Amino acid sequence: MSYSIDDLKTLMARLRDPDTGCPWDTKQTFRTIVPHTLEEAHEVADTIEREDYAHLKEELGDLLFQVIFYSQLGREQDLFDFDAVVHTLVRKLLRRHPHVFPEGTLESRVDPDNRPTDEWIAASWERIKAEERAEKGETESAQPASRLDDIPASLPALTRADKLQRRASRHGFDWPDVEPVFDKLQEEIAELKVAWQNAQQDPAARDEVEDELGDLMFVCVNLARFLKVNPEQALRRTNRKFEARFRAIEDILREQGRDLDEESLEALDEIWNRVKGVERSHET
Template identity: 75%
Template sequence: MSYSIDDLKVLMARLRDPQTGCPWDTRQTYRSIVPHTLEEAHEVADAIEREDYSNLKDELGDLLFQVIFYAQIGAEEGRFSFDAVVDNLVRKLVRRHPHVFPEGTLESRIDPDNRPSEAWIRESWERIKAEERARKNAEGSVALPGRLDDIARALPGMVRAEKLQKRASRYGFDWPNVDPVFDKLHEEIDELKEAWQAAESGQGDHDAVEDELGDLLFVCVNLARFMKVNPEQAIGRTNHKFEARFRAIEQVLQRQGRSFEDESLETLDEIWQSVKGVEKKR
């Protein structure tokens, strides 16, 4: 026997039943589930990063459960159902892919010998999304809709910075090439150093340091964008590399019967450099 999405919907309704359901599930709200949703999304990304495809199926199921959970709460409040979520999604994707569904229906097909270019597809995608934003703003009676309005504030900082920059770039607000971004990087480093020195001497405050550090990180995201590097993935790789090297230091000291805490920074750095040397030879 194999369970279906309909079975999952029944299960969710049972869990949320105020009389016979699970006490933990019944007291959850949209807001209380958000941390779990973010955690599950990161676990999906982690499984993919580690190429742990046997575990990916479980992680995707956990992420799907989050969607079912929100939809069940929506149905209980008379706002929307899971079926409405699916219907809205399919309609939106059909609308955004006229190069696949030329007549705007799921049944329509495009001539494989007359497919548009990727440039046309990207332009069409952005135009349709812009039209959707304008329509939402009109429905919400927003007098002066902003071009950055729909970029979620809850996104991780680097992810949101990249989205803000990409959106602004579409309207011509961008550097002409990567060279001035490097110049800006050096400028922000100098300004951060000045703010830090002022704060340390008592002539400035740490709010200014945080502000300048934010500027520096924002420029780093800009640099990544011009180099076509995903900043979140880049920092993820560096985190993994640091963790692996740190663990290698621990293992070296453990094999030699030495304690990490008893070693000098110079000694630890020597081992760090030797670990890096082994990596380069691989």
């Protein structure tokens, strides 16, 4: 027997039943589920980055459950249901992809010998997004709508910095090439050093350190963009690398009957370099 999306919707309704449902599920609201949604999305990303495809369908199912949960809450409050979510999504994607669905229907197709250029597609995407913002009333405020308005403030900081920079770049506000970005990186490092030195003399200058460090990280995101590297993904990759190496140090010391907390920094650094050497030998 293979369960369907309808079975999942039924299960969700049962979990939310006020009389016979799950006590935890019945207490949840839109807001209380948000942390779980973020966690599930990160677990999907982590599974993919580790190439653990055997467990990917399970993690995707957990993420889908979040959508089903929100949809059930929406149905209970007469806001929307899962079918409305699907309908809205399909309608939006049909509209945003005239280069695939020229008549805005699933049945319409483009001529394979007369496909639009990448430049036309990018311009069309921006135009359609602007039309959607206008339809939502976002251009009717007292102040002109910013081209950055639809970039969610709740995104992880590195991801949002990347999106802000990409949006500004589309409208001509960008470095001409990567070389000035490297120069700017060195400039921000120097300014951070000055801010740190000032903070040693005046604790009130700590805010300056935070500002300058933020500027440095923002430039790093710019550099990642020019190097065509996803900054969030790059940092997660480095986190995994650090964790693997640190765990290896712990294992080595444990095998030798030594305590990590009692070792000198020099001894730990020597083992760290040994672990890195093993990594390089495996790469060659």
